[in-house]
Amino acid sequence: MFQVNDMVLYGTNGVCKVVDIDERDCGGRMVEYYILKPIYAANSTIFVPVNNEKLTSKMRYVLTKEEIDAKIRAIPEVQEEWMADERARKEHFKDMTSRADTFELIQLIKMLMEHREKVVARGKKLHVADERMLQEAEKMICDEFSYVLGIPKEDVPSYITNSMKESIH
Incomplete structure (x- = not known):
């Protein structure tokens, strides 16, 4: 599980910072999301459902x-x-x-x-x-x-x- 302030690579979106992990209303049920900010697209925000393995499998820590x-x-x-x-x-x-x-x-x-x-x-x-x-x-x-x-x-x-x-x- 990723934490706030982790630097991750998210698919073709590139390097992102996990700025928050928050619950949001999704069709009447609460869903927990990773909230990502791509570092090379400052105006973008990406919401990745924590329990959606298909989407979270595209997230990984940046390499050293x-x-x-x-x-x-x-x-x-x-x-x-x-x-x-x-x-x-x-x-x-x-x-x-x-x-x-x-x-x-x-x-x-x-x-x-x-x-x-x-x-x-x-x-x-x-x-x-x-x-x-x-x-x-x-x-x-x-x-x-x-x-x-x-x-x-x-x-x-x-x-x-x-x-x-x-x-x-």
């Missing part, structure tokens, strides 16, 4: 710097086969982003970037749906890493690249 570095070090070992079936690939990528698992998101970014390099070399563009997934995964990673590491979002990709290079040596 050590956990981030460990996940980055594991990237070179990641190798996933490209799925040619567009519909199956889209569903697979959607599942990966919905789980908001950092390792899976990094794996997804790596796979999409490698594929983009291949199609660009043939004079083509990455499929629009794949490009959207890449942007969503990058946003999720950049939000969390930026917050935890205390660096600007735009510096996150170079942090990951440099950390990967260090882990290879």
